[in-house]
Amino acid sequence: MRARWIVVVVLPLTTLAAQSRQAPAGAGEGPVLVKDTAPVDGDPRGTLGQPYLIESAILHERRRVFITLPPSYAKSAATRHYPVTVATDGEDVPGPLAAVSEHLGRMGQIPESIIIGIENTVRIRDLTPPGISVSGSTRKEGGDRFLDFIERELLPAVDRQLRGGAPRTFVGHSSGGILATWVAATRPAFRNVVAIDTPTWFDDYWLPKQLIARATKAPGALRYVSYESRFGWTDAMWKQLVAAAPPAWRLHREHLDRESHESMVMLSGYLGLREVFADYSMLAAPESPTLSTLRHYDTVSAALGAPVIPPRRLLQQVIEDLAMEGQGRAARSAYTMLVEGYGAPRNDAALRAQVVAAERRPPLTETVESLLATPMPSPEAMRPWLGEWVGDVWMNADELRTGRETLRFWVENGTVKGESISRPAKDVELRQVITYLRVTDSGLTYGFMNGMRPRGMLLHEGTMQGDAFTGTMRLGGVVFERPDGSKAPPLYFAFKRARPR
Secondary structure, X not given: OOOEEEOEEXXXXXXXHHHOOOOOOOHHHOOEEEEOOOOOOOOOOOOOOOOOEEEXXXXXXXXXXXEEEOOOOOOOOOOOOEEEEEEOOOOOOHHHHHHHHHHHHHOOOOOOOEEEEEOOOOHHHHHOOOOOOOOOOOOOOOXXXXXXXXXXXXXXXXXXXXXXXXXEXXXXXXXXXXXXXXXXXXXXXXXXXXXXXXXXXXHHHHHHHHHHHHXXXXXXXXXXXXXXXXXXXXXXXXXXXXXXXXXXXXEEEEEOOOOOOOOOHHHHHHXXXXXXXXXXXXXXXXXXXXXXXXXXXXXHHHHHOOOOOOOHHHHHHHHHHHHXXXXXXXXXXXXXXXXXXXXXOOOHHHHHHHHHHHHHOOOOOOOHHHXXXXXXXXXXXXXXXXXXXXXXXXXXXXXXXXXXXXXXXXXXXXXXXXXXXXXXXXXXXXXXXXXXEEEOOOOEEEEEEOOOOOOOEEEEEEEEEOOEEEEEEEEEOOOOOOOOOOOOOOEXXXXXXXXXX
């Protein structure tokens, strides 16, 4: 689904009578968002959305504000609130930022967010903090007043009427990067800040010193990233910031080659949002056991200071994995989270059927969690198996045997270790750490998690006769069937001892 653009008007209560037919419910609670239909000049493709006036009591003027709602907005439950990203330079920045935000959200790398862009009137006045002179400006410019407008008028209206919320992210380019860095130094409501090509040298590096002072005196929690092409931090000042930063801060600085001051906005927006939400990414979440995947987002929510819903793509995988692991109650909870957060998926009927089947199925006696928790055998118990074994794993009887698989067991600091090495092509080695080992009365079972889905454990169960170790491999800890309902056939393996250890 394509993102929907909404650009809004924030009007003081004195003007609401004339707009009563357009004003949404809750208009009496404070400044409200009222849609206008005026066209946007110079935006033929509609990347900035529709223009709407914002009449601010704090700024004493009307402004244009552009808001992009995330793709799931229309389908999600009315109780869901979305993170909000604010961008300066509304005539340029929010279009590229909304595009990369939608893509990253779809890929499960950042939470789906509401994007707000604020068009300029007097740029230097609004984007310059008091206390610094930028390009000949006074040291009494209106950066703080502009931020008060955002925090006290615009964001509360977005929260009330468009289900906005924390965590907040602030993005600024050039002079907007100056204001963004000032936000990092003085506005803790914004947990994430992306500063793009920020001139930091004005007034003897006054701006970096303010952020360093916050790190020293009032640290809180902050994620601050600086992307640079023409302007940016000096190595010396950045080193001071890193040294002063408390453990709760995450700092990142990067120079973008082959980018100009003007061209870098989209790439910086992509990299910046991905960086400040790095721990949210589905690529950062543990894959197994599956319950730990969901618990990961409790940790992320705590770090961001606000609850965040796991990515849509990840939730769909988690539901299927939990159902196969026999975790019916957890699968139901994840399904509810998916539907309320994003709306029903295309495969809703099939997904619900999997959840229902998992709820009806008796608890599995062998689970992924229990397999991962199995302690390694003692060195003495593993003594007959220690060393190197060479052989093959195959499915079809006529498959060529080349000795392309190696199995190794050894003892390190009193603990048994193991690895499986496959060679699918010349000069290619794939190493897999063995995470499950159990010596049985009839032989040995070793295993490791499947690198693909389903997220079961690949259990190799075999016996030893002389120097030969043979058996079959199955998927353990899950109930997995093919789409036609049939069971997956087992794989076979055969190894010969190559070298004792």
